[in-house]
Amino acid sequence: MKFGDISELAVRNLREAILRNSLTTLGVAVGVASLVAMLSLGVGLQQFASKKLSSTGLFNAVFVASRSEMGDFDRSRRNAAQNAAQPAAPLDEAARQEIARLQNVTEVYPEIRFMTEIRYANNPYPTMVAGVPESARADGAFDGMQGTFFSGPAADEAILQIEFAKELSNDPSSLIGKNLVLRYAERQALANSSARNSSSKGSASSASGGFSVVPHEQQLKIVGIVTTEPGGGFGGFGRSRVFIPLQVAQTLSATEVNDLRSVLNGSSANRDYASLTVRVKSPKQVEAVETTIKSMGFATFSLLDTTRNLRLFFTVFDLLLGIFGSLALAVATLGIVNTLVMAILERRREIGVFKALGADDRDVKQLFFAEAGVMGLIGGVFGVFLGWLIGRALTFGTNVYLARQSLPSVDISAVPVWLAFGAIAFAVIVSLIAGLYPAARAARLNPVEALRYE
Amino acid sequence: MTGETNGTAIRVESVSRHYQMGSAVIPAINGVTLSILTGEFVALLGSSGSGKSTLLNLLAGLDRPTSGAIVVQNRNLAEMDTYELARYRSQIVGMVFQAFNLLPRMTLEENVELPLRLAEVDRAERSSRVREALGHVRLDKRLAHRPSELSGGEQQRAALARALVNRPSILLADEPTGNLDSATGEEIMLLLKQFNEALRMTIVMVTHERPLAERFAHRIVTLADGKLISERGANGGAKQ
Numbered sequence: 157m158k159f160g161d162i163s164e165l166a167v168r169n170l171r172e173a174i175l176r177n178s179l180t181t182l183g184v185a186v187g188v189a190s191l192v193a194m195l196s197l198g199v200g201l202q203q204f205a206s207k208k209l210s211s212t213g214l215f216n217a218v219f220v221a222s223r224s225e226m227g228d229f230d231r232s233r234r235n236a237a238q239n240a241a242q243p244a245a246p247l248d249e250a251a252r253q254e255i256a257r258l259q260n261v262t263e264v265y266p267e268i269r270f271m272t273e274i275r276y277a278n279n280p281y282p283t284m285v286a287g288v289p290e291s292a293r294a295d296g297a298f299d300g301m302q303g304t305f306f307s308g309p310a311a312d313e314a315i316l317q318i319e320f321a322k323e324l325s326n327d328p329s330s331l332i333g334k335n336l337v338l339r340y341a342e343r344q345a346l347a348n349s350s351a352r353n354s355s356s357k358g359s360a361s362s363a364s365g366g367f368s369v370v371p372h373e374q375q376l377k378i379v380g381i382v383t384t385e386p387g388g389g390f391g392g393f394g395r396s397r398v399f400i401p402l403q404v405a406q407t408l409s410a411t412e413v414n415d416l417r418s419v420l421n422g423s424s425a426n427r428d429y430a431s432l433t434v435r436v437k438s439p440k441q442v443e444a445v446e447t448t449i450k451s452m453g454f455a456t457f458s459l460l461d462t463t464r465n466l467r468l469f470f471t472v473f474d475l476l477l478g479i480f481g482s483l484a485l486a487v488a489t490l491g492i493v494n495t496l497v498m499a500i501l502e503r504r505r506e507i508g509v510f511k512a513l514g515a516d517d518r519d520v521k522q523l524f525f526a527e528a529g530v531m532g533l534i535g536g537v538f539g540v541f542l543g544w545l546i547g548r549a550l551t552f553g554t555n556v557y558l559a560r561q562s563l564p565s566v567d568i569s570a571v572p573v574w575l576a577f578g579a580i581a582f583a584v585i586v587s588l589i590a591g592l593y594p595a596a597r598a599a600r601l602n603p604v605e606a607l608r609y610e
Numbered sequence: 611m612t613g614e615t616n617g618t619a620i621r622v623e624s625v626s627r628h629y630q631m632g633s634a635v636i637p638a639i640n641g642v643t644l645s646i647l648t649g650e651f652v653a654l655l656g657s658s659g660s661g662k663s664t665l666l667n668l669l670a671g672l673d674r675p676t677s678g679a680i681v682v683q684n685r686n687l688a689e690m691d692t693y694e695l696a697r698y699r700s701q702i703v704g705m706v707f708q709a710f711n712l713l714p715r716m717t718l719e720e721n722v723e724l725p726l727r728l729a730e731v732d733r734a735e736r737s738s739r740v741r742e743a744l745g746h747v748r749l750d751k752r753l754a755h756r757p758s759e760l761s762g763g764e765q766q767r768a769a770l771a772r773a774l775v776n777r778p779s780i781l782l783a784d785e786p787t788g789n790l791d792s793a794t795g796e797e798i799m800l801l802l803k804q805f806n807e808a809l810r811m812t813i814v815m816v817t818h819e820r821p822l823a824e825r826f827a828h829r830i831v832t833l834a835d836g837k838l839i840s841e842r843g844a845n846g847g848a849k850q
Contacts, residue, residue, distance in 0.1 A: 161727045172715050509711045512672060513772070514700025514728040516693045603672045607711070 157519045166526035173499065180488075180495040181535045187485030188539020188583045192571060193546035194481030195579075198474040200547065200569035206439075209466070218434040218446045219457045220255065222247040245453035247429045255434055258448055260441040265289040266429040269396055270410040275337040275373075276324045283320060285338065286396035287405025291435065300564060303332040303380030309403045314338075314376040318383045320397035331378045338398075341411040342372040343427075369411050376400060485583065488535070489590035492528055496594030499527070500601070507598055508606025517599040524595035525588060532587025536580035543579070544571045619780060619812040620646040620669060625678030627664055627836075638664040639675070640836040648779075649810040651803070653823035656833035662816045663784055665833065669814060670703055670782050671695040682780070700729045704773030708785035710765040712757040712772070718744065719753040722772045729776055743771040747801060763794035770801060781805065783815040787822060795819075799826045 157165075170177045209215050222245070245251060256264040268287035273280050290309045292298055298305055298315070306313045314336065321328035324336075345367050382399070414430040436445045439460075446456045500507070507520055547569030555565040627639040639661045646652050654662040667673040668680055671687050680687040682702060690698065699705070704725075712721045719740055726736045744750040747767035757765050766786060773781055783802065787795030803826050805811045817823050823830050832840040 157728055158730055160733075161730075165727075168715075505711070506713055509713065510724075510728070511696070512670065512699060512705050512707075512711070513725045514696055514776070516696030518693070519696075519728060604667050607672075607707070 157515070157522065162519075162522050162526045163530070165523055166530050169499070169503075169523070170527055170530055173495075173502075176495055176498070177531065180491045181531045181538070183488040183491040184485070184531060184535025184583055184587060185539040185542055187482075187488035188536050188579050189542035189546060190484035191478065191481035191582070192540050192543025192575060192579045193550070193569070194477040195474060195575055196543060196547040196569040196571045197550065198470065198477040199572060199575060200551070200567060202470040202474070203570050204566055204568060205466070205470075214459050215439045215466075216436045216442060217458065218436060218442060218449060220247065220432040220434055220449055221430070221455045221457075222428060223453060223455045247432060247454060248427070249429075251452070251454070252429065252432055254452065255432065255449060258434075258445060260437045260445055261434055262437055263289065263291050263435040264432055265291075265402055266406075267431040267433065268402060268405040268410075268412065269430070270340060270405075270412045272398070272410070273339040274324075274398060275339060276334075280339075281320070281323060283398055284396040285340070285398045285400060285405070285410075287402035288315070288399045289402045298380070298382055300384070301380045301382040302329055303378075306379060306401045309401050310407075311379075311401055312374065312376050312404060313379045313401065315380040315382055315399040316378060317397040317399075318381055321381045328381050332381065333378065335375050335377050338374045338376055338400075338408075340372055340374070340408060341369045343367050343409050343411045343415055344370050367411075367415070372408070374404075374408060485586055489586050492531055492587055492590040493594060495531075496524055496528060496591060497597070500524070500594060500598045504601065504606045507601050508603045508608075511601075511603035512607060520601070521595040521599040524598045525591045528587045528591025528595070529584055532584040532590075533580065535587070536583030539583060540571065540576045540579050544569075544576075547571060617647050618645050619648040619650065619682070620644075620814070621679075621681040622646075622665075622669070623679045623681070625665075625668060625675045625680060627661075627668060627673065628676045637836050639668065641678070642833070642836075642838045644831060644838060644841070646812060646814060648812055649806070650829060651806045651813045651827045652815070653827035653830045654814065654816045654833060655818065655820060655823055655830055657818070659835075660833040661836040662833050664836075666782055666784050666814065666816050669780075670705055671698045700725065700776060702778055703780045703782055704776065704778040706766070706769050706773050706781065706783040706786045708788035710757070710762075710769045710789070712765055712768055714757050717754050717756055718749060718760070718768050718771075721757070721768060722775050725772060725776045731776075739775055740771075743775040744768070746774060746805075747771045761794070762790050763797055766790060766794075766798050767801065770798070770805075774805065778811070780812045780814070783813065785816055785818070787817065787819065795822065802826065 206215075252264050252266065255261060266287075270285055271282065272285045273282050275281075288298075288306070290306075293305045301315065303315070306315070316324070316328070316331065318328060321331055325331050412430060414428070434445060434449065436442050442458050442460050446458050446460065449456050510520060510523075551567055551569050554568055558565055622642055622644040625639055625642050626637065629636045629638055642661075642665060654665060656662045664673070668675055668687070669682075671690070675688050678688070682698070685694075685698075687695065687698065712718075713724070716724070722740045722743055723736050726739060731739065741750050741753070744753065747770050749764060749767055749771060752760065752764070752768075757768065760768065766789075770786075781802070786798050786802070790798065799822055802813055802815065806813050815823070815827065820830075829841065829843055831838060
């Protein structure tokens with residue numbers, strides 16, 4: 157029999173015992189729903205964790221430093237003889253632009269962090285200030301903060317870390333909207349002549365031009381207070397207590413720690429960055445980008461191994477969830493076997509008529525096989541929808557609970573396309589396997605005995 | 611494989627069919643030899659348990675002989691595999707049963723179409739073939755009716771149409787009038803006679819109604835206890 161005829165007869169046969177077949181199909185749907193709900197939780201939690209971790213900027217970032225200054229930064233090269241032999245490339249603006257042009261690199265920004273004195277209510281508070289790139293607005297690093305992110309990339313505004321804000325005021329939230337004064341040491345390049353004149357005092361500065369340090373003040377408006385440390389202590393603006401727009405920080409040209417080191421090693425003529433943070437499209441591309449940057453002569457650092465372990469953890473987690481979810485589907489397949497065996501008993505005479513009219517064993521087998529497949533397909537489609545609904549319900553329930561705890565809402569379930577189609581295919585395959593025995597049994601029926609059956 | 615002589619539609623050579631019932635062996639058919647000519651109308655007569663239905667099932671390829679050969683179109687059914695037997699049932703023979711055996715959930719059109727589906731006839735061709743077959747039995751206006759909406763005679767006529775739709779050369783009928791009153795039975799017999807004469811179709815009919823057999827069949831073959839005990843022309847004439 158042709159495939160179209162087999163399918164048509166299979167659907168017709170299923171419609172004849174609509175209640176029993178619907179219940180069996182519902183069993184498959186519940187099994188698939190259980191599988192999909194479990195895996196949607198796994199996928200959802202993975203996405204949630206990935207989003208939260210990527211918001212820290214740790215997993216899609218490569219931290220770059222000059223090899224001469226940060227030899228220890230790159231452990232793999234720390235003891236390598238070639239490290240000493242190869243001249244260190246300067247980590248300057250040209251290097252930043254070159255790295256920014258690499259494939260899959262979305263952003264490259266320098267670490268600008270400097271010691272300063274904050275004056276508020278006529279009291280001095282020494283602390284560390286960091287420049288924050290505009291991209292931090294969207295990547296979630298400042299999620300959950302009080303107040304707002306900077307109004308623009310060049311706004312004279314500041315965001316305070318909560319502990320620092322508590323030092324300024326007993327009521328930190330009252331600080332929002334108020335001004336503070338940033339006192340810092342501005343780096344001003346010396347003219348070449350004066351550098352030459354001062355050469356007798358220090359060979360390093362004479363050779364490289366040198367710079368002078370001039371105190372300056374900058375008034376900033378407090379726009380936000382952040383409770384967690386953005387960046388988790390890594391990459392540029394971590395370990396600081398006052399955050400200002402990166403563009404503002406660059407304009408201030410404040411003296412940084414590495415400026416003093418530049419003076420000592422005689423490279424202060426051109427201003428180099430202490431380090432660069434390179435944002436990559438996704439954690440998967442970190443390794444390739446990191447390798448390329450290393451080949452450019454810089455020291456690099458990333459949390460690549462950590463992301464690998466994270467992926468391994470979620471793979472195992474999803475596998476276990478899938479196994480538990482499949483148990484219900486396994487039980488549902490027994491329902492298919494039962495239904496089809498019942499159908500053989502009921503349709504014994506019909507099978508005899510089929511054979512008398514020219515059906516061979518294969519036709520009968522394919523017919524029962526198709527009936528199992530159709531139940532699997534319908535159950536699979538309905539099950540995916542049901543599983544998605546269960547995932548939504550779990551997310552809703554979780555968010556109600558989180559709202560009561562005054563915590564932000566989360567999305568803990570997700571049904572990506574591969575899961576939906578994979579679950580339907582799995583349901584069909586499992587149903588076909590369940591149909592193997594009934595189909596073989598129906599095909600083996602003796603037509604003479606089947607025709608005698610009342 | 612045994613060859614087929616000219617004009618012979620079916621040759622049965624020393625066919626036996628024994629059933630194992632526990633340790634006992636029941637001989638349903640025992641050493642039957644019979645030749646049926648192309649276009650012949652043969653009635654198999656006999657009492658219950660005489661083996662006539664068993665012989666018909668063997669001729670239909672629904673069952674296999676324990677020994678002997680059944681030769682149709684130069685091929686021994688006993689040597690065919692299940693797939694070849696299915697093709698034989700689909701293309702060479704048509705079957706009519708006492709209980710009609712129409713599928714109750716299908717319409718007449720669908721019932722008659724079923725052998726065409728099994729023979730993988732193109733969908734475009736099926737409709738005309740179904741109408742033609744139902745036209746032969748004057749049921750072409752009842753296409754959408756289900757078997758339960760028809761009388762016994764109409765159901766048997768529909769079953770006849772189903773048996774004819776693949777244009778078989780042999781029609782095997784197992785007590786086709788057994789469930790019908792005499793008038794309706796006669797109507798069915800007239801149809802069988804018409805197919806036999808107009809389409810030169812070979813017909814083998816199992817019946818226990820001797821008068822009908824004598825009126826319509828060319829030859830009456832009588833079985834008893836699985837053996838062929840007589841073979842004669844329907845009106846007592848010589849064996850054909």
